[in-house]
Amino acid sequence: MGSPSAPLHRRCIPWQKLLLTASLLTFWNPPTTAQLTIESRPFNVAEGKEVLLLAHNLPHNLFGYIWYKGERVDASRRIGSYVIGIQQITLGPAHSGRETIYFNASLLIQNVTQNDTGSITLQAIKEDLVNEEATGRFRVYRELSNTTYLWCVNQSGASRSDPPGWSCPGQQDLTVFNMSVRRSDPVTLNVLYGPDAPTISPLNTPYRAGENLNLTCHAASNPTAQYSWFVNGTFQQSTQELFIPNITVNNSGSYMCQAHNSATGLNRTTVTAITVYVELPKPYITSNNSNPIEDKDAVTLTCEPVTENTTYLWWVNNQSLSVSPRLQLSNGNRILTLLSVTRNDTGPYECGIQNSESAKRSDPVTLNVTCEYLLFLCGPGFQPKSIQPEVRTLSSPQVQRFRPRTLWPFYNQELPLSSDDITCGFVLFVPDGPDTPIISPPDLSYRSGANLNLSCHSDSNPSPQYSWLINGTLRQHTQVLFISKITSNNNGAYACFVSNLATGRNNSIVKNISVSSGNSGLSARATVSIIMGILVGVALM
Numbered sequence: 455m456g457s458p459s460a461p462l463h464r465r466c467i468p469w470q471k472l473l474l475t476a477s478l479l480t481f482w483n484p485p486t487t488a489q490l491t492i493e494s495r496p497f498n499v500a501e502g503k504e505v506l507l508l509a510h511n512l513p514h515n516l517f518g519y520i521w522y523k524g525e526r527v528d529a530s531r532r533i534g535s536y537v538i539g540i541q542q543i544t545l546g547p548a549h550s551g552r553e554t555i556y557f558n559a560s561l562l563i564q565n566v567t568q569n570d571t572g573s574i575t576l577q578a579i580k581e582d583l584v585n586e587e588a589t590g591r592f593r594v595y596r597e598l599s600n601t602t603y604l605w606c607v608n609q610s611g612a613s614r615s616d617p618p619g620w621s622c623p624g625q626q627d628l629t630v631f632n633m634s635v636r637r638s639d640p641v642t643l644n645v646l647y648g649p650d651a652p653t654i655s656p657l658n659t660p661y662r663a664g665e666n667l668n669l670t671c672h673a674a675s676n677p678t679a680q681y682s683w684f685v686n687g688t689f690q691q692s693t694q695e696l697f698i699p700n701i702t703v704n705n706s707g708s709y710m711c712q713a714h715n716s717a718t719g720l721n722r723t724t725v726t727a728i729t730v731y732v733e734l735p736k737p738y739i740t741s742n743n744s745n746p747i748e749d750k751d752a753v754t755l756t757c758e759p760v761t762e763n764t765t766y767l768w769w770v771n772n773q774s775l776s777v778s779p780r781l782q783l784s785n786g787n788r789i790l791t792l793l794s795v796t797r798n799d800t801g802p803y804e805c806g807i808q809n810s811e812s813a814k815r816s817d818p819v820t821l822n823v824t825c826e827y828l829l830f831l832c833g834p835g836f837q838p839k840s841i842q843p844e845v846r847t848l849s850s851p852q853v854q855r856f857r858p859r860t861l862w863p864f865y866n867q868e869l870p871l872s873s874d875d876i877t878c879g880f881v882l883f884v885p886d887g888p889d890t891p892i893i894s895p896p897d898l899s900y901r902s903g904a905n906l907n908l909s910c911h912s913d914s915n916p917s918p919q920y921s922w923l924i925n926g927t928l929r930q931h932t933q934v935l936f937i938s939k940i941t942s943n944n945n946g947a948y949a950c951f952v953s954n955l956a957t958g959r960n961n962s963i964v965k966n967i968s969v970s971s972g973n974s975g976l977s978a979r980a981t982v983s984i985i986m987g988i989l990v991g992v993a994l995m
Contacts (some may be wrong), residue, residue, distance in 0.1 A: 492576055494591025499566055500597040506528045507574060507590050509559035515581045519559050522575040525589050533561070533574075565592045567579045647715035648675030652724045660729045660811055661705075667698040671711035673722060679713040706730045731811040735759060739805055739819040747824050753792045757805035757816065760788070767806040797823050887914030888952040888961045902971040906937040910950035912961060918952040942971035 488511035499505045509519070509529060520535040532546030534555050543555055559578070563570060570649040571594045583995045592931060652673035660666060671694055673679045683690040686707040690696065698705060711723045742754045757766050766787040768775040775781065775790070782791040792799055802818035891912035902907060910933055912918050920933040925946040929935065944967065951962045 464926045477973045490576070490578055490586045490588040492574070492588045494590050495594035496592070498593050498595060501567060501594050502565055502597065504562060504564040505566055505570075505592050507561040507563070507576075507592075508577055509578075509588070512559055512578055513580050513586060517579045517581045517583075519579060520546075520577045521553070521555065521561050522577065525575055527575060527577055529588065531821050568594050568596065570594050644676070646676055646715070646717045648718065649673035649679040649715050649720060649722045650675065651677075651722050652681075652711050652713040654709070654711050654724055654726045657726075660731055661701060662811075663702050663730055663732045664700055667696070667701045667705065667728065669696045669709060669711075669726075670694060671696075671724070673713035675713060675715050677715065677717055679715055682712045682714070684710040684712065696861065701730050703730050703732060731809065732810050734761060734764065734807055734809065736814050737761075737805050737807050737816040739803060739816050740820070741819065745824055746792075746824045747934045748797055749794055751795060753795055753799075753821060755790045755792070755803055755805075755819070757788050757790075757807065761807050764807045764809050767808065769806070770801060770803040772802075772804075795821065795823055799823060887957065888912040888918040888954045888959065889914065891920075891950045891963045892953050892963050893948070893950050893963060893965045898966060899968045899970060900940060902941050903939055904968055906935070906944065906967070908935045908948060908950075908965075909933060910935075910952070910963075912952040914952065914954050918954050921951040921953075923949040923951060940969050945969050 493508040518537040521533040780793045806815040922929045
């Protein structure tokens with residue numbers, strides 16, 4: 455017989471030997487509950503050719519086996535036996551020199567004759583000395599003489615693309631000239647091939663740290679290929695699928711799948727690159743001074759946290775950072791320094807970090823740029839309490855709310871300052887107040903169902919902030935208090951509280967409101983108690 459590993463397409467091989475090669479390559483792994491059977495290949499064999507008897511469903515706990523000629527187990531008809539443990543074959547009296555016993559219990563009979571037609575029996579001896587027997591049969595026919603045989607095949611050699619059965623283009627496979635035509639049974643070839651270059655799926659895509667990596671390898675191969683995985687040249691496992699849960703950046707690298715065909719002895723490999731990246735954290739901005747003084751302080755803004763292998767970006771007022779001699783970037787653009795801030799440097803400021811896989815942007819940060827001003831502690835009709843001015847700071851939005859309303863007696867020209875003079879670094883205004891507020895209308899009594907609409911006013915520079923308290927409880931921060939359809943439940947002491955941010959002084963007034971509904975209202979003692987409570991609350995604000 456030819457070598458089972460010889461490629462079928464290189465030269466012509468007798469079909470009997472092809473069958474024998476395919477049979478001996480059959481993987482032996484029978485079900486434990488299946489019945490022992492004998493298969494003849496072929497069943498009809500020409501005289502002088504060979505027949506292979508295959509044993510199927512051998513028991514697992516096999517001690518050995520014996521082949522007998524005929525259908526009976528008879529020592530005189532024993533062809534030969536094989537003991538598995540010592541791998542020893544012993545020939546029997548019925549051995550003709552044409553029989554070959556194989557380790558998988560197959561029996562090959564060469565140069566068959568008409569006398570070989572009939573039955574042949576296999577006795578399988580298990581380790582518990584319980585025997586199983588099966589009988590196979592084949593028929594030997596005399597090959598015709600003076601006959602021409604024609605074989606047709608679409609290609610000169612066998613390949614994986616050949617159809618399962620070989621056939622001629624006409625109506626028969628085998629033609630005998632000037633005689634009757636007979637057609638053979640189909641013969642299926644098991645063409646060994648591959649493996650082809652394997653493919654790895656999914657395609658190499660970046661993975662986020664913490665995800666699961668699940669790669670599958672496939673290669674066209676007969677028999678089915680055996681797969682092995684290597685990561686950065688190191689063997690990992692012998693499976694078709696590679697699964698790694700909760701991957702990190704340490705899992706980045708070169709992943710190679712190797713496909714091996716045990717029949718052809720060939721190997722093919724494919725390599726893919728896997729990149730694992732860490733999802734960027736959301737950055738945030740820290741400042742060494744959130745309330746800088748105009749034309750005096752420098753501010754350092756830092757983009758946090760420190761992140762490796764990233765690029766830092768800055769935006770001001772939703773625009774990319776422009777080039778300016780007062781702006782300096784350092785520490786890989788992570789730190790932005792504003793030299794000598796101005797009122798136009800309030801922002802908002804944003805920073806961002808990005809790498810090749812993702813980008814993140816911080817929340818906006820706004821600077822409260824303040825300015826120094828000279829504050830003369832004067833009031834209307836009074837001389838300055840101090841000739842030396844007091845330097846204080848105030849943010850730009852607060853400065854813009856101030857409006858001078860008095861003359862400055864220490865000016866040679868007694869002219870009020872206009873709002874255009876409200877700038878940093880100069881005398882701004884003479885703050886005063888707040889004076890005792892006035893609540894209008896002056897009415898104290900109301901009918902049930904009417905609307906209560908109270909307005910509070912106090913002379914103050916700058917304008918004061920107003921708050922309303924009812925029976926000692928803060929109600930709202932407005933100059934006007936409105937309550938629709940009042941009832942007797944709205945009886946009580948109504949206090950208007952005013953405060954001046956510039957002078958730091960407060961003032962208040964209390965008005966007792968009575969709603970007529972048949973009740974006498976609050977007693978004088980209750981009213982006094984409420985008023986005292988309001989005054990105490992005001993003092994604590």
